[in-house]
Amino acid sequence: MIEIRIDDAAVRAKLTELMRRGMDLTPAMRKAAGIMADAVEENFDQEGRPKWPSLAAATIKARAKTGNWPGKILQRSGSLAASITRSSDAHQAMAGTNKVYAAIQHFGGKAGRGHKVTIPARPFMKLEEDDMAKIVKMFEEYLTK
Known part of the structure; x- marks a missing residue:
């Protein structure tokens, strides 16, 4: 499974402040997970932020042959x-995915028969x-409720 984990000082500081105040973070965490999932969806929509490398010519040819080209990368x-x-x-x-092939698509590497x-x-x-x-703004707003 691939997951997004935030290790950002500003976000951690806001979370620490919220926990120090004894606030129930469940609603804020739900919103944060939604923002993360929306960001991933935006990555798919825009084909990367910044743009992903183009498909290989052989991949485009294979996709065209099966009627899957033109189309979006990773879709x-x-x-x-x-x-x-x-x-x-x-x-x-x-936010995450349980697709086995997600890691090779996300991180890149050698694949296929014989890699x-x-x-x-x-x-x-x-x-x-x-x-x-x-996410920081959402936690700030939650903090001032």
Whole structure:
């Protein structure tokens, strides 16, 4: 399973302050998980932020032959994008996928029979600075309730 984990000082500071006040973070964590999942969806929609590497010519040819081209990168069937889940409780917020092939698509590497095919990294399970800012702002608003 691939998960998004936030290790950001600003977010941790807000969480520490909320916990210090004894606040129930369940609603805020639910919103944070939603922001994370929305960010991943945006990565799929925009084909990366920044843009992912293009598909290999052989991949484009194979997809065209099966009627799956033109199309979006990492969305031949849509099952990877559809597999993104969110979960949360009072102490954590997560977005992730349970697709076995997600890691090779996200991190890149050697794949296929004999690991002869190089798949470039196309990081879809990531947050951009503006996504982090949304999470910080949401916790700030929750803190001032």
